[in-house]
Amino acid sequence: MKVLTANRLTDGEAVWFSPGKFWAETIAEADVVDDKAGEAELEAAGKAAFANNEVVDVELIDVELVDGDIRPIRLRERIRAAGPTNRLDLGKQARTAA
C-alpha cells in the first residue's frame, strides 16, 4: 500500500495527496492505493503538482493500515507525519492533541 507525499512549496509543510485531489496537511486524509494503476495515478498527480510549483520532494511511500489508521512503514515517514518525537507540541501531532 502506498500514499503520495511531498512538501508544500510556499512553507515546506509536509502534505499528502488526498482522494479529493488536493494536498492535505495530515496523513489521515491521504489517498491509499494498493495496485500499480493507483500508484501510476498518484505519480502522475505528483509530477503535475511538481511541474505546477505546488509541491517539492514528491515521493510515493509505503504504508500499512493499523486499526484503520494509515501508518507509514518507515520511521522517517512516521516522524514526518507526526512531528519531532522530542517536541510533541510541534508538528501535526500538536494539532490532534488540541
Add this chain to the structure above:
Amino acid sequence: MYRYDEFDTDFVNARVAEFTDQVDRRLAGEITEDQFRPLRLMNGVYLQLHAYMLRIAIPYGTLNTGQLRMLAHIARKYDKGYGHFTTRQNIQFNWPALSDIPAILADLASVEMHAIQTSGNCIRNVTADHFAGAAADEVADPRPYAEILRQWSSVHPEFSFLPRKFKIAVTGAERDRAAIQTHDIGLHLKKNAEGELGFAVYVGGGQGRTPMIAKKIRDFLPEKHLLSYATAILRVYNLYGRRDNKYKARIKILVHETGTEEFARQVEAEWEALKDNELTLPEADIQAINAYFAPPELTARPEGDQAVKLARLDSKSFADWVDQNVITHRHPDYAAVTISLKGIGEAPGDASDSQMEAVADIADQYAFGEIRVSHEQNLILPHVARADLKAVYDALVEIELATPNSGLITDIIACPGLDYCALANARSISVAQDISTRFADLTRQRDIGELKLKISGCINACGHHHVGHIGILGVEKKGAELYQVTLGGSADEHTSVGEIIGRGFGPDEITDAIETVVETYLAQRLDKSENFLAAYRRLGPAPFKEALYGGEAKAA
C-alpha cells in the same frame, strides 16, 4: 567585535535583494525547483522533513547582544519559538516558511548577519576557539585571522565552485578547543622563537563517511602570508580534487591519495609563485582588523575572590556550577562562563526565544555585551568579573540555563537526526535525552569526569561522533534504528578517530550499553585522574568488548 564597513553592508543588502527576487520568482512559478535549489542553498535554505530550514552563520561564534536579540525575534516571529545552535557555530531555524525568508534575511542584515555560504561547495563559516580573547592559555586572539579569511573567502570567484564544501578553523592556544584537525584547513596560531606570530597549518581533516585527521604541512607560516598560503592550498585542491565522485571530493581524500609530503610540495610550489604578491597582508591591515577585536576594558575587580568564596559557602549549587562551567580568564579578576544548552533531558543546542533574550540581557549587564557560540553547542560569556558570577548564576537559574555539566557526560553533542533531518537514518536527540536523564546525578557525572559523548543520526557525522570519547552513530537496519558505538575518539590537539566496538544496539538498548562502557571505565581506571580517553588509550577496546558482548564475543 567586527563591524561591517560600507562594502560589507552593501554586499549583504544586495544579496538580500537578489534572493528576495529569486524567492518571488520561485513562488510565482517563474523558475523551477531544479533552478531554484542551488540558489536557496547558497542562501542557507534547506528542506528538511517537516519544513524548510534556515542556517545562519555566526562567524567564529561571536555574537553581540543586538544580534542575539534578533535571533530571538526571528524565532518568535517566523519560527516556533526556538533555535538550534550547531557544531559549526551556526544557528538553524527548523520551521520558516519560504515566503518569510526574505524578511528574515532583511532582519538579519540589519544586525550584520546573513546565511551566505552556509551551504554549497564553497568556503563555509570560519570557526574559532569559543574562548578566543579570554582564555588564559592563548597566544593571541584567533578571530581577526578568521575575519580576514571570511572577507577573503566571501563570494571568492575562484573558490565558489570547489569540488566540495570547505571548512576552516582557527585556534590561538596550544590546547585545541576548535577541533582544527577535523577541518579541511586547521590553523594553529602561535609564536616562533623570535616572538613573531604565525600558524601551524593542518590540511585534510574531515569527518563524514571517511573520517581523516588533518596532516600538518607547515610548522610555521608567518601571519602576513595567511591568504597567499590558503590560496595555494585551495588552488591545488581546486585543480586536483576529485569531481567525479561526491564521496571522494573533499580535500582529505586528495591529501590522502596524493600523500602528505607530495601534497605539501605542490602547495609550496604554488605558493612560491604567489607569496609576495598582493595577497601579502600589510601589517597595517592586520592591525586594523585586530582593533575590531580589542578586548573590552577590564577594570580591576579584586573583590571577586572574596565574593566567590562567600557565595560558595552559601550555595552548593553555585559552587558546583563554578567548578564545572567557569574557566580561568587571562585577567585574574575575570572568568569565562559556559552557559550549558544541555539541560538534563533536553535537546542539545536548543534555546528558546525568551532564553536568548534573557542571555542577551545578562550579557549586557555583566559581560560587556558579548556572547559566543561553541562548537559543543553551548553559549559562552567570555568576560565576566568574578565578583558578578553569583548574579550571573542567579539570572541563569531563572531561565533554566544553569546546568553545571560543561565537559561532563551529559554535555552531549547531537545533530538534529531523524526528528528533523531529511538525510538521517536514526534519531539523535532522543538518544541524547535518554543518556542525559540516565546520568542526571551530578555526583556521579563528576566522578566519571571529563567525557565527550557525541551523536550523529547518519554517517555524515554532523554530530562529530567519530571524535567523541564515546561516539554514537545512528544507522537504519531492516527499517529500525540501530546505534553503533565508537570509543576512543578525540577532537583536541591529540585528535583521534574512534573505533567501532562491535555490533550495534537498538534504541532501548543504547543507554544501557553506554552505562556498561562507563562502568567498565570506572572499574578499570588507575585513579580519578585518568579520564575516560586516557584509560581507553591505555586499555584498548578489549575490556569494553568483553563487558558489552561477553560470551557472545567469544562464541563468534
